[in-house]
Amino acid sequence: MIPSIEEIRTFLERLGFDGKAVNELIEQIEYFETEAPERDDIVRDYLRDECIETIVNDIVEEILKLNRESIKLLDVAAGSGFFTERVKRKLEEKGVKVRVYGFDITPSMLRRLKEKGITPIWGVAEKIGESIEIANEHYGINAPKEFDMVVSTLAFHHFLNPEGVLESMRNVLKEGGKVIIVDVLKHEHEEFKETLKDTHLGFSLEEIKEMGSRVFKNVEAGYMEIYCEVGDIIVGLYKAVFA
Numbered sequence: 001m002i003p004s005i006e007e008i009r010t011f012l013e014r015l016g017f018d019g020k021a022v023n024e025l026i027e028q029i030e031y032f033e034t035e036a037p038e039r040d041d042i043v044r045d046y047l048r049d050e051c052i053e054t055i056v057n058d059i060v061e062e063i064l065k066l067n068r069e070s071i072k073l074l075d076v077a078a079g080s081g082f083f084t085e086r087v088k089r090k091l092e093e094k095g096v097k098v099r100v101y102g103f104d105i106t107p108s109m110l111r112r113l114k115e116k117g118i119t120p121i122w123g124v125a126e127k128i129g130e131s132i133e134i135a136n137e138h139y140g141i142n143a144p145k146e147f148d149m150v151v152s153t154l155a156f157h158h159f160l161n162p163e164g165v166l167e168s169m170r171n172v173l174k175e176g177g178k179v180i181i182v183d184v185l186k187h188e189h190e191e192f193k194e195t196l197k198d199t200h201l202g203f204s205l206e207e208i209k210e211m212g213s214r215v216f217k218n219v220e221a222g223y224m225e226i227y228c229e230v231g232d233i234i235v236g237l238y239k240a241v242f243a
């Protein structure tokens with residue numbers, strides 16, 4: 001269920017990534033392997049309790065608007081499952097039957113998800129459907145190919161091809177389903193590319209709306225009234241909902 005780096009190389013080639021992209025993705029994995037054991041504490045460092053609660057509540061509210069008794073939820077680049085676990089718990093408290101899958105490229109993050117009782121799926125966000133096929137075939141896990149809700153928190157700025165990720169999310173969305181992205185707004189801290197392995201310095205609301213409208217019919221994006229603190233640097237957050 002959790003691949004080795006060698007298996008990952010084979011999977012990435014099978015998914016059609018060229019040598020350069022494979023190396024970039026492996027670099028991301030190596031960075032996040034070291035972050036995995038501490039990821040929950042890192043999130044607590046970045047965000048105060050009320051910020052964490054706001055993110056969880058906003059995601060849950062959007063999910064409740066679907067008005068479904070049971071839902072299949074995919075958390076893309078779920079990391080250690082910090083938000084996945086909290087969203088699942090809150091939905092259950094509200095009486096929603098929820099099947100939650102944590103999708104990530106980094107083996108140690110998948111281990112953390114499994115420890116938290118969240119079904120881990122190895123895969124690349126740019127190719128979600130194809131990755132799920134590989135995971136199902138290789139590990140016999142029978143993960144669904146479509147979801148009512150696709151969420152992603154604090155990860156969008158890490159993706160090599162963000163618009164490709166939106167397309168890949170749309171392709172695994174059930175009729176009437178929704179995608180929710182919570183991530184950092186555009187900033188000027190170039191150093192994060194080195195220190196936090198960020199690929200992009202966040203996105204402005206205009207950029208995210210423009211990108212979203214090339215892929216989805218309905219696009220909403222707005223500032224969140226909370227922010228992320230990285231040491232003494234403050235970065236704003238946005239929430240985008242696509243359907």
Ligand SMILES: C[S@@+](CC[C@H](N)C(=O)[O-])C[C@H]1O[C@@H](n2cnc3c(N)ncnc32)[C@H](O)[C@@H]1O
Pocket residue numbers: 028029032039043076077078079080081082083103104105106109123124125126152153154155158159160
């Ligand atoms: C900053 S962490 C965010 C984790 C979690 N969503 C959270 O809010 O704490 C970014 C995560 O994205 C994953 N990741 C990076 N690029 C990815 C990709 N192309 N496909 C899938 N996962 C990816 C990393 O392994 C890592 O777990």
